[in-house]
Amino acid sequence: MRFRILVIAALIVAGFAYITAKPGSYLRRALPSSVPLWSAPEVAHSAGLGSDELNNIDVYRSSKDSVVYITSTVYQRTFFFVQQGQALGSGFIINSEGQILTNFHVISGSSDTEVTMPDQSTYKAKVLVRDRQDDLALIMIEPRKKLTHLNLGDSDHLQVGQKVLAIGQPFGLKGTLTVGVVSALGVGPIQGENNETLDGMIQTDAAINSGNSGGPLLDSQGNVIGINTAIYGPSGGNVGIGFVTPINRAKLMLDDYRAGKSFGRARLGVSTVYIAGDLADALKLPASGGLLIQEVTRGTAAADAGLHGYHDVVRVGNQQLGVGGDFITAIDGKPVTEQDAVTRELSRKRPGDVLDLTIFRSGRTMNVKVKLGEAPEQPM
Numbered sequence: 135m136r137f138r139i140l141v142i143a144a145l146i147v148a149g150f151a152y153i154t155a156k157p158g159s160y161l162r163r164a165l166p167s168s169v170p171l172w173s174a175p176e177v178a179h180s181a182g183l184g185s186d187e188l189n190n191i192d193v194y195r196s197s198k199d200s201v202v203y204i205t206s207t208v209y210q211r212t213f214f215f216v217q218q219g220q221a222l223g224s225g226f227i228i229n230s231e232g233q234i235l236t237n238f239h240v241i242s243g244s245s246d247t248e249v250t251m252p253d254q255s256t257y258k259a260k261v262l263v264r265d266r267q268d269d270l271a272l273i274m275i276e277p278r279k280k281l282t283h284l285n286l287g288d289s290d291h292l293q294v295g296q297k298v299l300a301i302g303q304p305f306g307l308k309g310t311l312t313v314g315v316v317s318a319l320g321v322g323p324i325q326g327e328n329n330e331t332l333d334g335m336i337q338t339d340a341a342i343n344s345g346n347s348g349g350p351l352l353d354s355q356g357n358v359i360g361i362n363t364a365i366y367g368p369s370g371g372n373v374g375i376g377f378v379t380p381i382n383r384a385k386l387m388l389d390d391y392r393a394g395k396s397f398g399r400a401r402l403g404v405s406t407v408y409i410a411g412d413l414a415d416a417l418k419l420p421a422s423g424g425l426l427i428q429e430v431t432r433g434t435a436a437a438d439a440g441l442h443g444y445h446d447v448v449r450v451g452n453q454q455l456g457v458g459g460d461f462i463t464a465i466d467g468k469p470v471t472e473q474d475a476v477t478r479e480l481s482r483k484r485p486g487d488v489l490d491l492t493i494f495r496s497g498r499t500m501n502v503k504v505k506l507g508e509a510p511e512q513p514m
Contacts, residue, residue, distance in 0.1 A: 150255040186297075193299050194311045194358045200227045200284045201349055202234060203250040204259070206241045219439050224302040224349030225249070225273070227283040228360065228388075232257075232275040233381035235384055236348030237363055238264055239327035239415055241271050252309055263391050267399040267509060269326050269363055270384050271348075272391060284350055287357030289380035292316050292336065300340040300376075301361055302349030314340030317375075320474030326364055334477040336360050337376040342376035347447075351378045383481050390484065400483040401509040403434020404441060406462065407455065417448075419461050420494055424470045427459035436490075439504040442495065463499070464492035480506070 183191070205222045223240035223367045227233070234249065241247050247259040257275035264271050301309055315338065322333030327347070338351065342362045351360040360378035410423030419426070430436045430443040444456025462470055465479045466489065472478075483489065485508035492501055 163406070166421075189354055190299065190311065190313055193352055193354065194301065194309075196356050197284060197301055197350070197352060198309040198311075199252050199282045200311050201225070201252070201301045201303065202227065203345075204234075204236055204240055204247065204348060205250070206247045221503045222345055223347040224345065224362070225350075226301075226350045227281050228286065229283050230277075230281055232277045232281060233262070234259070234273050235361060236271050236273060237327070237361065237379075238266050238269045238271045240348045241273060247273060249273070250303075263387060265387050266330060268383050268387070269330060269332060269379060270361070270387055272388065284352075285357050286381050286385055287353055287355070289336065289359045289382045292319060292359060294318060297354050298338055298340055298359065299352045299354075300338070300342055300346060300349060301352065302342070302346035302362060312341040314338050320472055320478065322474070322477065324364060324366075324514060332363065332377065332379070334380065334383075334474050334481055335363070336380055338376050338378055340376060342378075380481070386482065386484075395484065400480045400485050400487060400506040401434060401508040402476060402480060402504065402506060403431040403436040403491065404443070404476070405429045406473075406476060408470075409461075413450065416459055418497075420463055422463070422469065424461045424463040424494065425458070425473070425475060426455075426461050427498065428456045430459075435504050435507040438507075439502055441491075441493070441502065441504070462491055463493040463494055466490050467492075 135175055135209050170311055174249070182188075202225050202365050204225050223237060225234040225236035225240070228235055241261055242264070247261060249257045249259045249384060251257070255278070257277070259273040259275050260270045294316050298314055300312045300314070303309060317339050318337040321335045321337045322460060323331045324333075324335060326332045335378070338358075340351070342365050346362045347364070349362045350358040351362055353359050358381050362376065363379045364377040366377070389405040405428045406425035407428060408423065409417065409419060409426050413419055414423060415421045417426075427436075427441060427443050430441050441460050443459045445458040446456070448457055449455070462476070464470060465475055468475075468479075479489065483506055485506055487506050489504045489506055490501060491504060492499060
């Protein structure tokens with residue numbers, strides 16, 4: 135009898151084990167399991183962060199204390215009364231003396247500018263330079279402690295695809311970091327915040343939001359290669375298209391300020407279109423490429439130097455093209471290979487400087503020296 139009971143018990147246990155061992159068993163699903171519902175990372179913690187992540191962290195840590203938040207009291211006069219408003223944005227410290235670079239539109243029209251440091255200490259700022267044409271400004275505080283500052287890099291040798299990092303104070307939040315790449319170079323013309331026309335800009339997909347204006351765009355070494363200036367998107371929202379003023383343009387403004395020179399924008403006074411290859415060959419122009427002058431503005435340096443605009447029109451696809459004008463093949467000895475070649479060279483010049491143009495006219499090449507004029511300041 136006892137033996138029979140043991141046999142029956144053994145059969146029950148074996149049956150239970152068999153049933154619950156089946157993958158789709160109802161009993162197996164009903165019973166609690168010791169297996170966790172999530173999986174741990176396959177990479178051990180000791181492997182640490184990736185090299186690119188470490189670079190992002192290093193650049194942010196070394197730069198964040200040099201990026202400030204700027205608020206400006208702005209007074210707008212109407213027909214009946216004076217209305218008070220506020221502009222806001224970011225900026226960054228460029229030396230231990232307390233000088234700060236930002237955008238013109240961040241402090242434009244202001245009578246009272248305040249700088250908030252990352253530690254929330256505040257300073258009244260003095261405006262040293264307003265450069266509306268390039269949407270740049272230099273302000274200064276009197277520091278009560280030692281300041282950290284950023285180093286200015288070189289924006290002339292950037293490459294599309296190069297990693298960039300943007301740091302700013304959007305909406306007054308603590309310093310934020312966004313990462314992207316250089317999407318395009320020499321972009322423009324675009325319309326800036328104060329309706330000024332900006333050209334030769336850096337385009338990036340690093341997120342630039344409201345309040346980021348005036349903040350630095352950094353390379354992977356932590357050097358400033360541009361100043362975040364404008365965004366393209368519905369209602370000012372970021373859609374991955376941001377425009378940045380090249381830092382070399384700001385460096386030129388700083389050099390002129392220290393030397394006590396005018397920092398007005400140089401002007402040539404032509405509109406051009408880039409042509410190369412088969413189209414240039416068809417128009418009996420050098421196939422290596424250049425800028426075909428469309429119009430020459432009266433009273434400008436180009437007009438005074440005798441440059442010629444178009445005298446006939448042809449149709450290319452769905453567009454009309456003015457032909458017969460001078461064809462610029464080199465500027466200051468550098469071959470023209472891009473539409474923004476004139477803009478790039480003008481950004482290095484000031485009114486009164488000479489621009490050496492190599493042009494193709496009526497089947498022959500000649501050199502023309504142009505003494506540059508000054509672009510008229512746009513109304514406030």
